[in-house]
Amino acid sequence: MQMMIMRDEVGPAWRWTRQRKVIVAALQGRTDHPTAEELYHQLKATEAQVSLATVYRNLRALVREGKLRELKGPGPDRFDPDTSPHYHFRCSRCGRVFDVETRYREELNRVDLGPGFQVLGHELVFWGLCPDCKRGKEGEWQG
Amino acid sequence: MQMMIMRDEVGPAWRWTRQRKVIVAALQGRTDHPTAEELYHQLKATEAQVSLATVYRNLRALVREGKLRELKGPGPDRFDPDTSPHYHFRCSRCGRVFDVETRYREELNRVDLGPGFQVLGHELVFWGLCPDCKRGKEGEWQG
DNA sequence: GTCTCTCATGATCATCATTTGCATTTTAAC
């Protein structure tokens, strides 16, 4: 299911370049929230070379337009092509990020933090050990 | 209410140096989750000078020992002397971080993310406009 | 107090993630 990314007209004209197509396609092709660097390496292996700066520039641009989510945390930023409301689990051992579902989204969206605070959204991140790392407790780190 | 920070004996001996006293006191004296740099500037103004490297070293050391919390996000890390369970609100405009309370902590601690996942904790961060920034929507950024 | 052994500090340099400047190439529109 290849979801097209369109662009509402704001700011300078948007050009659908070869690099942008490749970057978006690569990101949408995986569900593991890669870093810019990881995406860059993937593309480098392809015939469709893209510079690291361009990967960063385009990922940030897409985030600015709300087409991607940017996940902060220890280590480099990760990017999530799924902008629908959902939460994440970060493995403390291998650093990988997984999607998770909970039933609290509606409630948390309505939280009142007191007078004067305008809440526009929230992030919920669980952390612990992922199945792989829990199983191989004494083993090696998996990238 | 000046809370003492003690240390359980693990690793090399802990020396209660002048710099450590000053850093901890400065951090506990504020509730606004400062960055290492902000803390450094505050101390620089004092007669009790401390190098930036030492500020970082000691903040990280205290985090490692669970005496402080480290808040990730856009911009440099912030530090919270309050390690009791609570959540945060980050102003998208000025970047400041505020403490918030919700009634979901117990429930969220018990969330089951599926077989194999060992959940050790979670972070919940709300974002939006703080009272100051909401009021002065067209004004300047406040640091 | 003072000796001494570690550990901590300060200053600088190194690194990692990311951004930016700029000359060159592409795209989208005519």
Place this chain on the structure above:
DNA sequence: GTTAAAATGCAAATGATGATCATGAGAGAC
């Protein structure tokens, strides 16, 4: 095709943070 604005690639610049290493300072033994 021509053309102007926008995007790219590369390299150098940043910003936040960690590491190195010679020097300084706690803390316990005497």
